[in-house]
Amino acid sequence: MPDRWRRPHTWDGTWAGKILDIIYGHYKKALDLLPLEDKTELAPRLLDAGVCFGFADPVTNIIANTLSFGEPAPDGSIKRRKRKRKPKTNASEEARSREEVLSRIVAGDGPSPPEARTVAERSLEGLVSFLTSYFRYLPNWDALRYLSLARADLLVAVSLIQKDHCYRYKDQFRICSPAVKTSLKCAAWSARQPNFDGFLAGCFALVPHINKITQTLSAEGRCRLTAHDISFLSQLLANPPKLKRSDKPMDLVAKRFHDPEPKIAASIEDVPGELTESLRGVLMDRVHEHYLKAVSRFPMKDLQTHHHRGLLKAGYCFGPFDPVSNIIINTVWYGTAFPPSEEFGVDMICTLRHVESRSANGLMAFVRSCSPVISERKAMVYLLKCNLDVCEAIQMAKQEGCDVSICDDNGYKAAAKAAYHPNPEAYCEFVVQSLPALRSTVRSLLRPSHMLAPIEILHLSTLLSFSSVESLEPIIHLTEDALNQITNYKQDFLTQQSFVRGKVEAAVRNYEQSKGCYYDLGVICGVNDRVGKVTGIFDTKFQYTHANFWASQDNGTSTLFFAEFSNDEDSNYEPICYPVCGLPTQVRCCYCEYQGIRIVHPIGSWWEGVNGFEKIACGEQYFTNTEIVGRWKLIDNRVGIFVQDYVYLDPAHDAKLIQAVNKAERVRNIDMDAEMRRRKSEPAAGH
Incomplete structure (x- = not known):
C-alpha cells in the first residue's frame, strides 16, 4: 500500500490494521468499477453508506450498498438525487478524482472519534460486530484473526468459523434465521449506517440477484460499469423478489478464493491453535444439550425425589455408551452405590453447569490419555465431530495418523480425575470390571429417545447394585462455623x-x-x-x-x-x-x-x-x-x-469437601479477626 494510506495509531501493527489495508484494496477496486464522472452522486453515497459487509463479496457489497443508499421518500421508497452531468474529463483528471475519493476512505494520521471515522473503519467495526453477535463465545480478537484469513469477506469468515468450530448442518448459517437478522442489525448499528432500514432491505434484496450482479461486475474485459449498468443494478436492488430456499449465498463462498474448497480448508489450518476458548464454549453447549435430553428421559418424580443428587454429583457423560445413556447410568449407579445419609426432594436444579464443565474436562482427558500428541483443541474437535462419543473420537484420531491406545482403564482413570469424581476408584472399578458383563441388558433397557418408566429405573438400579455400599459413618465432622454456613x-x-x-x-x-x-x-x-x-x-x-x-x-x-x-x-x-x-x-x-x-x-x-x-x-x-x-x-x-456442592454435602461421602469447607471458614474467621484488630488500631476520626 502507498505510504499515504495511513491508519489510526491505535490500530497500527494489529490484526485490525492489516485488515484495514485489505479493505482499502476492496475500495480501490470498487472505485475503479464505478462511473464516478457520469454518476457524480455515487461518490458521496459510497462515503456515507458503502460499507463492505453484506451477503456478497466485499467489492460487490460496497457497490450494492452504495446503490441502495438514498434519502427515504414518504412512501418508503428510496429517493435518489439527480445531479447535472459534468463535462467529460481526461484520464489523468479521472485518476486524480478517484484518488481524492480514496484518500477520504483511508484513515488519517491519528485515531478519530466514532462519528468521524471513515467508511472503511466503520466497515471493519461492522464486520467484527456481526461475527461476535452471531457466534457465541467469540472474542473480538479472534474475530479479527478470522477476518484477516478471510480477507475481510464476511461470509468467508463465517464459513471458516463454522468449520473450525465443527458446526453441524442443522446449526449452520441460514440467511433468514433470526440470528442472521439480529447480527446484521448489530453490524449496521456499529457501522453507524445513515439509512438503517434501507441498508437492511438492500442487503436482503441483493441475495436473489447475487449471481447476476456478480456476473455483471466481473464480466470479461470490463474495466468500468456504464451509466446503463448502474441503472440496471439499481432497478434489480429496488425490486427484489421474495427469497427462496434455493437462495444460498454461502454456496458462493468457496468461489471467492482462487482455488475453491481446498483453499478454505488450508486457511482453517492457519488459525492459531491457541484459539480454543470459543471452541470450548461450543463443546459445553453440546454437552448441555445431552444433559437436557438425559433429564427428559428420567421419570420426573424419581428425578426430583432421588436421582437429582446422583446427577449433579457424578452423572458424567463419559462411559462405554452414548453420552445420554452414560449420564443416566452414572447417575443411577452413584445413587445406588453411595446412597445419601438423608433423602431430600427438589423442584429446582439452578444450573447443570458444574457437572457439565467437569464432564467436558473428563471427555478431553480421556481422549488425550490415549495419545499424548493430541492437543486440548484437537481433542475438542474430535469430540464435537463424534457427538461426544469418546471411543469414536479416539478412532478418528487413529484414522488421522495419531498413535493411540484403545479405550481402557487408563482413559477412565484420567477422565474421573479430571472431572473431580467424588469416588474415582469405585467408578473405575464399576465401569471397567462390572459394567461390561451387563452391556447388552443395559443397552436394551436404554432405548434411544425412550422415556424411562419408574419400574425401568428400579430395574436399572437393581442391575447396578453389585457395588459395595460405603459405611455411612462420617470420617470428618463439620466445624460449628462450617455447619452454620x-x-x-x-x-x-x-x-x-x-x-x-x-x-x-x-x-x-x-x-x-x-x-x-x-x-x-x-x-x-x-x-x-x-x-x-x-x-x-x-x-x-x-x-x-x-x-x-x-x-x-x-x-x-x-x-x-x-x-x-x-x-x-x-x-x-x-x-x-x-x-x-x-x-x-x-x-x-x-x-x-x-x-x-x-x-x-x-x-x-x-x-x-x-x-x-x-x-x-x-x-x-x-x-x-x-x-x-x-x-x-x-x-x-x-x-x-x-x-450446589454445599447443598448436596453428605457427611458420609464428602470428606474432602468437608475438609475444604472447614478450611474456608477457618480462613474467613482469621481474616475477619484481622480486620477487627485493624479497625480497633486505627486512630479515631479527628485525632
Whole structure:
C-alpha cells in the first residue's frame, strides 16, 4: 500500500490494521468499477453508506450498498438525487478524482472519534460486530484473526468459523434465521449506517440477484460499469423478489478464493491453535444439550425425589455408551452405590453447569490419555465431530495418523480425575470390571429417545447394585462455623426454590389457559435471576428471572419450556411461558450469557434481552461482548467447589469437601479477626 494510506495509531501493527489495508484494496477496486464522472452522486453515497459487509463479496457489497443508499421518500421508497452531468474529463483528471475519493476512505494520521471515522473503519467495526453477535463465545480478537484469513469477506469468515468450530448442518448459517437478522442489525448499528432500514432491505434484496450482479461486475474485459449498468443494478436492488430456499449465498463462498474448497480448508489450518476458548464454549453447549435430553428421559418424580443428587454429583457423560445413556447410568449407579445419609426432594436444579464443565474436562482427558500428541483443541474437535462419543473420537484420531491406545482403564482413570469424581476408584472399578458383563441388558433397557418408566429405573438400579455400599459413618465432622454456613446455603436454596416454583406455576397456568391444555410441572433445570436492570436499593436485585423447566401432558410426552417472570412478589408483570426445542444456536440472550448460565430461549418471542446484542452494538448496554466472553471463560473453566456442592454435602461421602469447607471458614474467621484488630488500631476520626 502507498505510504499515504495511513491508519489510526491505535490500530497500527494489529490484526485490525492489516485488515484495514485489505479493505482499502476492496475500495480501490470498487472505485475503479464505478462511473464516478457520469454518476457524480455515487461518490458521496459510497462515503456515507458503502460499507463492505453484506451477503456478497466485499467489492460487490460496497457497490450494492452504495446503490441502495438514498434519502427515504414518504412512501418508503428510496429517493435518489439527480445531479447535472459534468463535462467529460481526461484520464489523468479521472485518476486524480478517484484518488481524492480514496484518500477520504483511508484513515488519517491519528485515531478519530466514532462519528468521524471513515467508511472503511466503520466497515471493519461492522464486520467484527456481526461475527461476535452471531457466534457465541467469540472474542473480538479472534474475530479479527478470522477476518484477516478471510480477507475481510464476511461470509468467508463465517464459513471458516463454522468449520473450525465443527458446526453441524442443522446449526449452520441460514440467511433468514433470526440470528442472521439480529447480527446484521448489530453490524449496521456499529457501522453507524445513515439509512438503517434501507441498508437492511438492500442487503436482503441483493441475495436473489447475487449471481447476476456478480456476473455483471466481473464480466470479461470490463474495466468500468456504464451509466446503463448502474441503472440496471439499481432497478434489480429496488425490486427484489421474495427469497427462496434455493437462495444460498454461502454456496458462493468457496468461489471467492482462487482455488475453491481446498483453499478454505488450508486457511482453517492457519488459525492459531491457541484459539480454543470459543471452541470450548461450543463443546459445553453440546454437552448441555445431552444433559437436557438425559433429564427428559428420567421419570420426573424419581428425578426430583432421588436421582437429582446422583446427577449433579457424578452423572458424567463419559462411559462405554452414548453420552445420554452414560449420564443416566452414572447417575443411577452413584445413587445406588453411595446412597445419601438423608433423602431430600427438589423442584429446582439452578444450573447443570458444574457437572457439565467437569464432564467436558473428563471427555478431553480421556481422549488425550490415549495419545499424548493430541492437543486440548484437537481433542475438542474430535469430540464435537463424534457427538461426544469418546471411543469414536479416539478412532478418528487413529484414522488421522495419531498413535493411540484403545479405550481402557487408563482413559477412565484420567477422565474421573479430571472431572473431580467424588469416588474415582469405585467408578473405575464399576465401569471397567462390572459394567461390561451387563452391556447388552443395559443397552436394551436404554432405548434411544425412550422415556424411562419408574419400574425401568428400579430395574436399572437393581442391575447396578453389585457395588459395595460405603459405611455411612462420617470420617470428618463439620466445624460449628462450617455447619452454620452450610445451613445458610441450604436455606437460601430452599427460599429461592419456593419463589421460583410459584412463579413458574403461574407461568404454566397462563400458558394452559391460552392453549386449552394441562401440563404437570416437572423439574426446573436452569435459573438466571439476574435479567434486566438492577432494581434493589439495599440489596442487589434484578427485574426478571429466566428459567427452563420440563412439563408433561397426560400422554406422557415431556416438553422443555422457557419462562420469564418478575422478581418482585407483588409485581403486575404477567409471567410468560413458551415451549422451546433443543438448544437453538440461532437465539442469544446477553443477560444469560453474561451470567454464564445456559438457558434455552424461544425464537421470535418478546422477552427481556431479545434485543440485547443490538443494545450492545449501540452502546446502550452496561456490558460488552468482551466482558461477556471474559465472564463465561472464568465460569465454564471452573471445576472447583460450587454452591450446589454445599447443598448436596453428605457427611458420609464428602470428606474432602468437608475438609475444604472447614478450611474456608477457618480462613474467613482469621481474616475477619484481622480486620477487627485493624479497625480497633486505627486512630479515631479527628485525632
